[in-house]
Amino acid sequence: MVSRQDNNTSPNELYLDVSLLQSLSDTAKWGKVLAVLGFILSGFILLFGLFMQQMLKSPGMEERAADVGLSGFTLVVYGFVALVYFFPSLYLYNFAASMQQGVQERSRQKVGKAIGRLRILFKFMVIMLLLFLVLFAVSLVMLATGVTSLEL
Template sequence: MDNQNQPLDADMDPAGENPQELIITENIRQYWTESRKWGLFFAVLGFIYLGFLLLSVLGISSMGNGGIFAGVFMLLIAGGLIFVPVWLIFQFSQNLKKGLETESIEALGLSFTSLRRLYQFAGILMIVILAFYAIMFLFMLTFMAGRGGM
């Protein structure tokens, strides 16, 4: 964490002291209030979706041994991939609400930590998906080259 602060400091106050600080204006409060309401909406939808997923997993699991395996697999992969962002967006929304209503900078801090984690999660997931695509593409290329050679 410390080494990440270093370049930030260098950029922020070259003279050693900030002439002015960022403030949370009334406009920003309004934007945040609307954003956190949408965020809560997304989170609730996500939880409902997870509920449906759980139900279908239970349905699949009742089909016997293979079903249990498939169900657990689905729950781990899909459930985890959906639960993490849904939970982060829920935390973001709740803490933002708390922070704005009680003027609590700690709650705001927690909120933006959740938002950062959400973006990191999405970004890393995107990198994984792109890598997967790249591997599929290479696989397809070698497959086609193999057929062309024959």
């Protein structure tokens, strides 16, 4: 990034040279590829959940699945995982599309909007990571205390 001060520019303005704009454009392209792959993976996770649901309903597995309580729960879990993976992919896609448009048009407002969308992605990821860490800690405590199931 190159900061430049001329007589008719504000010291708070930021100017990007061609190589940095190219790097932002390349980053946005790879972000879009990663987002599309994330959408595809979310779809595969959901399809796998449907497959597991059908497999657990097959003869011979039906009794075992009912004993463990997996018959209806499997689709819910896979659906939840697919949904959780879908949102970061969506936020990444929004960032990439906005960044590509901003760089192509050389629009400071659109690049700023893209950075804002990247910030939303990072916030989502931090929240999800903290939730998973809390769940992991709870499971470790349950494991350490020997609690295997909640009795209501």
